[in-house]
Amino acid sequence: MLTNKKALITGASSGIGYETAKLFAQNNVNLLLFSRNIDKIKNDIEEWKIKYNIKIEAFQVDVQNLSIVNNVFEKLDSYWDDIDFLVNNAGLALGLETIEKQDVNDWEIMIDTNIKGLLYITKKVLPLMKKNNKGHIINIGSVAGVWTYANGVVYCATKAAVKTISEGIRIELVDTPIKVTNIQPGLVETNFSITRFKGDNIKAKKVYEGIEALTAIDIAEVILWVCSTKPHVQIAEVTIMPTNQATSTVVFRKN
Numbered sequence: 001m002l003t004n005k006k007a008l009i010t011g012a013s014s015g016i017g018y019e020t021a022k023l024f025a026q027n028n029v030n031l032l033l034f035s036r037n038i039d040k041i042k043n044d045i046e047e048w049k050i051k052y053n054i055k056i057e058a059f060q061v062d063v064q065n066l067s068i069v070n071n072v073f074e075k076l077d078s079y080w081d082d083i084d085f086l087v088n089n090a091g092l093a094l095g096l097e098t099i100e101k102q103d104v105n106d107w108e109i110m111i112d113t114n115i116k117g118l119l120y121i122t123k124k125v126l127p128l129m130k131k132n133n134k135g136h137i138i139n140i141g142s143v144a145g146v147w148t149y150a151n152g153v154v155y156c157a158t159k160a161a162v163k164t165i166s167e168g169i170r171i172e173l174v175d176t177p178i179k180v181t182n183i184q185p186g187l188v189e190t191n192f193s194i195t196r197f198k199g200d201n202i203k204a205k206k207v208y209e210g211i212e213a214l215t216a217i218d219i220a221e222v223i224l225w226v227c228s229t230k231p232h233v234q235i236a237e238v239t240i241m242p243t244n245q246a247t248s249t250v251v252f253r254k255n
């Protein structure tokens with residue numbers, strides 16, 4: 001169904017972005033992949049190209065940096081002028097501390113990646129989608145954008161912004177065939193917590209203790225589903241959590 005479509009996925013080197021790229025590849029979607037550490041998946045890319053007979057181009061892109069984002073779009077082949085799916089996935093949380101204890105630099109990185117990076121990429125792709133009168137933007141928000149939690153205030157604020165930006169763009173595009181979806185996952189076991197705790201694997205493991213967390217594949221499958229709906233069907237938001245999670249903080253853990 002998605003054969004010959006074209007997708008841009010940010011943050012494709014790990015977790016949800018990586019599994020989405022893999023699942024899209026298996027469904028014969030051509031891929032444009034951005035990440036800072038994109039080399040991590042260069043062997044997979046070569047394998048997918050051959051196995052699924054698709055075009056894949058991958059670039060080292062830090063979405064926080066506007067001139068890097070502008071440069072990469074300037075040098076892109078015109079093949080990518082009609083991207084069908086933009087998956088704005090690159091994002092992160094840093095630290096779990098009260099506002100007064102949090103590192104200001106961590107705030108900057110979260111805001112610059114999760115909000116500004118998403119906007120920079122969208123600003124480059126949306127005019128092409130409008131010109132082609134087709135496309136679908138899939139933003140990766142979070143339950144953190146729905147239910148704020150203590151010690152993660154700035155991360156929660158960035159994901160609330162993703163919710164607002166998704167809604168705003170959906171309103172601006174109401175008279176077009178272009179769809180906007182905000183995916184809001186709960187606990188997904190990826191490198192997310194290792195990044196949040198700056199490499200402290202023991203703290204990161206604790207986040208998923210006593211609960212069967214979602215996997216990045218679970219989220220990739222939802223992304224594939226929202227991208228597979230009929231042209232008149234727009235999935236506006238998906239909030240997806242493990243069965244034993246009810247809000248961002250209400251979690252049942254077995255001993």
Ligand SMILES: NC(=O)c1ccc[n+]([C@@H]2O[C@H](COP(=O)([O-])OP(=O)(O)OC[C@H]3O[C@@H](n4cnc5c(N)ncnc54)[C@H](OP(=O)(O)O)[C@@H]3O)[C@@H](O)[C@H]2O)c1
Pocket residue numbers: 010011012013014015016017018034035036037038061062063064089090091092093113117140141142143184185186187188189190191192193195216
């Ligand atoms: N895991 C969860 O529980 C959870 C829940 C809700 C929402 N989310 C959201 O899901 C998204 C993906 O996270 P994940 O769980 O898959 O974590 P992950 O495994 O740590 O992956 C994060 C991805 O984002 C990329 N990234 C980070 N900063 C970037 C930048 N400045 N420029 C380009 N790429 C950047 C990373 O690539 P490089 O390091 O190579 O750049 C990596 O590929 C994030 O937006 C996160 O907020 C996760």
